[in-house]
Amino acid sequence: MYFARSARPDQIADYHQSGRNALRAERFRKIIREEFVRMYEENDVLDQVLERAREDMGENAKGLPNKPPDGGRLDIEEVLGAEYAFA
Numbered sequence: 001m002y003f004a005r006s007a008r009p010d011q012i013a014d015y016h017q018s019g020r021n022a023l024r025a026e027r028f029r030k031i032i033r034e035e036f037v038r039m040y041e042e043n044d045v046l047d048q049v050l051e052r053a054r055e056d057m058g059e060n061a062k063g064l065p066n067k068p069p070d071g072g073r074l075d076i077e078e079v080l081g082a083e084y085a086f087a
Helices: 009-017 022-042 045-063 076-081
Strands: none
Touching: 022 076
8 A cells, every 4th residue: 555654554444444543534534645646646557557458468468559548637636635535
């Protein structure tokens, strides 16, 4: 998990398993959004998916495009302020 550097795993498990750390929910929401943005800013995700498809498909990958489609105009940082990004 990318956000493991920002929060202890036992805190994350508590959210998932019982929700008893509701007071820290806002911090968790902030961490997950920040790490999601970082993941997309630091990685060419579409290129990685295409490359993985080539590896997985082997000989059947001949019909795949040479490069992924160009990115759109989404400002990935808008996720930071989204109320329901991971609801």
